[in-house]
Amino acid sequence: AQKVTQAQTEISVVEKEDVTLDCVYETRDTTYYLFWYKQPPSGELVFLIRRNSFDEQNEISGRYSWNFQKSTSSFNFTITASQVVDSAVYFCALSGWGYKLSFGAGTTVTVRA
Amino acid sequence: GAVVSQHPSWVICKSGTSVKIECRSLDFQATTMFWYRQFPKQSLMLMATSNEGSKATYEQGVEKDKFLINHASLTLSTLTVTSAHPEDSSFYICSARVPRDISYEQYFGPGTRLTVT
Numbered sequence: 001a002q003k004v005t006q007a008q009t010e011i012s013v014v015e016k017e018d019v020t021l022d023c024v025y026e027t028r029d030t031t032y033y034l035f036w037y038k039q040p041p042s043g044e045l046v047f048l049i050r051r052n053s054f055d056e057q058n059e060i061s062g063r064y065s066w067n068f069q070k071s072t073s074s075f076n077f078t079i080t081a082s083q084v085v086d087s088a089v090y091f092c093a094l095s096g097w098g099y100k101l102s103f104g105a106g107t108t109v110t111v112r113a
Numbered sequence: 114g115a116v117v118s119q120h121p122s123w124v125i126c127k128s129g130t131s132v133k134i135e136c137r138s139l140d141f142q143a144t145t146m147f148w149y150r151q152f153p154k155q156s157l158m159l160m161a162t163s164n165e166g167s168k169a170t171y172e173q174g175v176e177k178d179k180f181l182i183n184h185a186s187l188t189l190s191t192l193t194v195t196s197a198h199p200e201d202s203s204f205y206i207c208s209a210r211v212p213r214d215i216s217y218e219q220y221f222g223p224g225t226r227l228t229v230t
Contacts, residue, residue: 033217043204044223050216091156095217099145099210103156 002027004094006104013082014112021077021107023092029053032096034068034075039089039106048090051075082111115141117209119222126197126229134192134225136207142187143209147219148180151204163190197229 003026013019025034036048049059051068059066063080079086092104116139126132136146144165149157161171161182169182179201181193190209194201204226208219 035218037221042223043206043226045206045221047218047221050218052216095219099217099219100159100162101147101157101208101219103158105156 002029002032002094002096002100002102004092004102004104006092006107008107009105010108010110012110012112015083016081017111019079019082019086019109019111021079021090021092021109023075023077023104025073025075025092025094027094027096029096032094035093035095035101036066036075036077037091037093039091041088045091048077079109082109084111084113087111115209115211115220117143117207117220117222119205119207119225121225122223123226124228126227128198128229129196131193131195132197132227134194134205134207134227136190136192136209136222138188138209138220141209141211143190144187144212145210146184146190147208147210148182148190148192149206149208151206151224153204157206160192194227197227199229202227202229 005024032053034051038046056068065078067076089106089108091106093101095101118137120135146163148160151157160175161169163169163182163184165184171177184190204224206224208221
């Protein structure tokens with residue numbers, strides 16, 4: 001069974017602050033993929049990143065960065081210098097054998113001007 | 114990139130009627146598609162896995178006679194909500210896998226917002 005836990009339900013920050021979203025996962029698969037998606041008010045899921053279980057390199061893309069630590073089963077996401085446009089619900093997800101995606105509960109990020 | 118469309122983007126129907134939602138892969142052939150349901154302020158829950166040319170596999174607790182899934186071609190899967198009731202009002206999202214893509218990634222449609230009155 002797969003499980004993704006996003007313990008933070010809501011985070012509110014002032015513009016230009018950094019915000020870190022936590023994601024902890026459980027799986028018995030040795031090969032799996034982790035994802036982060038953004039869901040703005042329109043509802044359409046926006047893909048942010050994919051990371052496979054064999055690649056523990058951290059990644060930075062503009063103001064976004066991700067920290068994957070297999071030892072703690074965590075895949076955390078940081079938005080640096082947040083902007084109002086970053087306000088959305090962010091989902092962490094896990095896909096293993098059988099390709100089924102398990103989503104975390106989501107974290108609502110509100111960035112205030 | 115792989116593009117998935119859904120139609121309609123929103124629909125309002127009366128209680129007791131049926132409504133069909135289409136999911137299309139526009140620039141690739143999808144042997145496997147997935148249907149999710151998302152209630153307000155909740156996460157996405159997988160309803161079923163749709164495989165082209167075979168019966169869909171439903172997740173536990175999902176009524177297969179109520180949510181009919183047909184994957185008749187490599188680019189189209191449909192979800193029909195039969196005898197809809199207000200509690201079926203939700204955001205329905207489909208996704209598709211690119212065959213032989215080893216990344217496990219799914220490409221998501223924009224979603225269909227269903228309101229049953």
